[in-house]
Amino acid sequence: MEAAVQTAGSEKKKKRRGTFAESRTYDILVKVIFLILVLVIWETVARAHVFGERSEIVFPTVEAIAKAFVSNFVTGYAGTSLIIYTLNSLRLLLRGLVIGIALAFAFSGLSMISRTFSNIYNLCVTVFDLLPGVALLPVVIVIFGVKTGVIVFLVVHSVIWPMSRNVLDGFKAAPQIYVEAGKNLGLTGPGLLFGVYIPAAASYIVSGLKVGWARAWRGLIAAEMVFGIASCPGIGLYINQMRTNMKNAEMYATLIVIILIGLVVQYGVLNPIEKATVKKWGMVS
Amino acid sequence: MIEDKVLETGANEKKAFEEKPVVLEVSHLTKVFDDSQTPGEDEDGQMGNRVIEDLSLQVRKNDFLCILGPSGCGKTTLLRCIGGFEDYEGSIKVKGAERRTPGTDRIMVFQDYNQLFPWKTVEKNIQYGLKLKGIKDKNEQKKLSDQALETVGLSGYQKYYPHQLSGGMKQRVAIARALSLKPEIILMDEPFAALDAITRNTLQAELLRLTARKDWDATVIFITHNIQEAIVLGTRIMVMKKGGEIAVNEKNPIARPVSPASAGYGDYWNRLHAALYTA
Numbered sequence: 001m002e003a004a005v006q007t008a009g010s011e012k013k014k015k016r017r018g019t020f021a022e023s024r025t026y027d028i029l030v031k032v033i034f035l036i037l038v039l040v041i042w043e044t045v046a047r048a049h050v051f052g053e054r055s056e057i058v059f060p061t062v063e064a065i066a067k068a069f070v071s072n073f074v075t076g077y078a079g080t081s082l083i084i085y086t087l088n089s090l091r092l093l094l095r096g097l098v099i100g101i102a103l104a105f106a107f108s109g110l111s112m113i114s115r116t117f118s119n120i121y122n123l124c125v126t127v128f129d130l131l132p133g134v135a136l137l138p139v140v141i142v143i144f145g146v147k148t149g150v151i152v153f154l155v156v157h158s159v160i161w162p163m164s165r166n167v168l169d170g171f172k173a174a175p176q177i178y179v180e181a182g183k184n185l186g187l188t189g190p191g192l193l194f195g196v197y198i199p200a201a202a203s204y205i206v207s208g209l210k211v212g213w214a215r216a217w218r219g220l221i222a223a224e225m226v227f228g229i230a231s232c233p234g235i236g237l238y239i240n241q242m243r244t245n246m247k248n249a250e251m252y253a254t255l256i257v258i259i260l261i262g263l264v265v266q267y268g269v270l271n272p273i274e275k276a277t278v279k280k281w282g283m284v285s
Numbered sequence: 286m287i288e289d290k291v292l293e294t295g296a297n298e299k300k301a302f303e304e305k306p307v308v309l310e311v312s313h314l315t316k317v318f319d320d321s322q323t324p325g326e327d328e329d330g331q332m333g334n335r336v337i338e339d340l341s342l343q344v345r346k347n348d349f350l351c352i353l354g355p356s357g358c359g360k361t362t363l364l365r366c367i368g369g370f371e372d373y374e375g376s377i378k379v380k381g382a383e384r385r386t387p388g389t390d391r392i393m394v395f396q397d398y399n400q401l402f403p404w405k406t407v408e409k410n411i412q413y414g415l416k417l418k419g420i421k422d423k424n425e426q427k428k429l430s431d432q433a434l435e436t437v438g439l440s441g442y443q444k445y446y447p448h449q450l451s452g453g454m455k456q457r458v459a460i461a462r463a464l465s466l467k468p469e470i471i472l473m474d475e476p477f478a479a480l481d482a483i484t485r486n487t488l489q490a491e492l493l494r495l496t497a498r499k500d501w502d503a504t505v506i507f508i509t510h511n512i513q514e515a516i517v518l519g520t521r522i523m524v525m526k527k528g529g530e531i532a533v534n535e536k537n538p539i540a541r542p543v544s545p546a547s548a549g550y551g552d553y554w555n556r557l558h559a560a561l562y563t564a
Contacts, residue, residue, distance in 0.1 A: 175399070177395055177397050177399065178400075180370055180387070180395075181400050181402070182402075183370070183386075183387040184388075184389070184392060184393050185389060185417050185418075185466075186387075186388060186417045186418065195413075199402065199404040200404075280446065281404045281446055282403055282446060282447070
């Protein structure tokens, strides 16, 4: 009997430790090896001059891209470092995100209070969510002219609709029992909105943030490429300038910058938010 | 006037028990759900589903009223009307004041043990209600929530989040939250029904221990399917039939503490069983 208990115990222990294939180190190792493999293949293709004389443009060597990465920041284009472009993009993005998220909350909140507003707003969300920001750009330029505000407007447009859709869905999905428990404690109107509906919709809000951020980031780069004026230097414009100057290594290096910023936001901002809220509260598995 | 009547009957033992003031007065309560909510359940060919028809009921201070009834008899609806969660016809008065919306004088403990706010720790769940009730002093909040948790045997779990607790522990916190607000009436809708049998028995015993405390002055309406639970916990027992008809409403005749070995337990169980299952 005792022996049986012991075996069961040790089995449990073994399971908890797991094999190497189940470990976190393994997960990271696989990714690192894959990345190195991609670089090796890239370098091989670059050195083999697979594309003939175009090869240096299509496949610059890893070394050339790395050098371009540095020179992007040190010398930049026409005396302006990529840092200036990047900071400018991020500034516009942040402004747009803050406005877009605030408006999404405000309008979604109003939808909870007024049925008429809810009907109209739901229609707006459905319609405008289908409209890519870049498609809207010509119209906006015609109306407002060429100003940096236009880019902010587009970021707001990219973030507000998916964010609103998530917040509205989250409010709708708020478990009735939390709402009734809240009412029982004396909450009504805005108190109920802030005290119950918003926290209850937390997992929807977090996924709204993820979708909203991703859309905004894409929208921003696209708008900057189409917009393309030197008075408004942004990462999108920078890539375009590299293309017109046949500086393809710099172009690739800029793409890496875009990816890196995405990673920083994902792991440095969004994941911590998720960890501090819905994961901590056990609202997602 | 009601007190006079009791005096006239001259039952001294009853007098001591029933002289306590009426806390809750339900008169001529009728609740109709419209067709869209419960299709095809109407027997009278009338519009809508009359779940409760002309129900009147009085609950006195310190009563522990257990309501037994088959599924669909309207007992949960009755509790939800008292809690202010449903519209109704008739009147529901708490200490003489009409109540139609939820409030902290009637705190509901739901059957679903996921009634705590998952985004707040155990103690914050309790303190939130206190804060909304107007107790702004943080030390006072802390003192009251600690007290309430100690009452339900959960000292040391202040900083836990609800998802870290078992179902039984969550129900204890829900009861602590209700107690801390010192409501006139605690409404319990089968609070232990979703728990396993052992946890259920433990919580029954604890609730019983709580009601036996000297400082216990709450009034409870407790819904259950379980005859044993009603006899063990209730000071009064009520049996509801379909349409909200009250078949039995009387003082629990079995002396506390109740066990299946208590004198008269078997007979009383049979009587309630018969009342419950005869049309």
